[in-house]
Amino acid sequence: MxxxxxxxxxxxxxxxxxxxxxxxxxxxxxxxxxxxxxxxxxxxxxxxxxxxxxxxxxxxxxxxxxxxxxxxxxxxxxxxxxxxxxxSEDHHYHLICESCGQIVEFEDERIEQLLQQVASAHQFHLNHQRLELYGLCPKCQTR
Ligand SMILES: [Zn+2]
Ligand SMILES: [Zn+2]
Missing domain, CATH: 1.10.10.10 (Winged helix-like DNA-binding domain superfamily/Winged helix DNA-binding domain)
Incomplete structure (x- = not known):
């Protein structure tokens, strides 16, 4: 603080x-x-x-x-x-429910490595990364 x-x-x-x-x-x-x-x-x-x-x-x-x-x-x-x-910006990703708006955060080293690889394959230096997955949360799927 x-x-x-x-x-x-x-x-x-x-x-x-x-x-x-x-x-x-x-x-x-x-x-x-x-x-x-x-x-x-x-x-x-x-x-x-x-x-x-x-x-x-x-x-x-x-x-x-x-x-x-x-x-x-x-x-x-x-x-x-x-x-x-x-x-907390850089190393977590988001799952977003398109029905109720719930937002779940997750981390995954493998995704991070993969994004690094993709960036360097294009000779990019990675500053930020952002990954958002949209869909339905478990609750909204049963509605
Ligand atoms: Zn939902
Ligand atoms: Zn977040």
Whole structure:
């Protein structure tokens, strides 16, 4: 938490923005929440305890967190921008249920190696990798 908060404070200072209590609360809530929340979902989670924090503030703060590299933006085909900590960005992949929207993360060394091989076969240096598989989760298959 310490290093992340420092990173955020430095970014705000560099852009002449203030470190407000609200921004701190949103950062903490983001880091403690389950992954893949949209700004709206985070706002709804915060609302009970912090009714003074508006949706626009959450929305803008999440954009700032993405700009300074703490949060990674994700799009899973439903037009929502979702956020997850960028430390977890690289080495996990996503299964997305097209019916209920459930998102499952998985890791697989073999896929990682395969992607590396594909990249180097095309003389690419791999910076990021992203793999999203769309389908139906077990629950939705039985409906
Ligand atoms: Zn489902
Ligand atoms: Zn994820």
């Amino acid at each position: 310490g290093a992340v908060k420092k990173q955020f404070c430095e970014y705000l200072a560099k852009h002449n923005l203030k470190v407000t209590r609200q921004r701190e609360i949103i950062l903490e809530a983001f880091l403690q929440s389950p992954s893949h929340l949209s700004a709206e979902e985070l706002y709804l989670r915060l609302r009970k305890e912090h009714p003074n924090i508006g949706y626009a503030t959450v929305y803008r703060t999440m954009k700032l967190l993405a700009e300074c590299g703490i949060a990674a933006q994700r799009h899973f085909g439903d037009r929502q921008t979702r956020y997850e900590p960028s430390t």
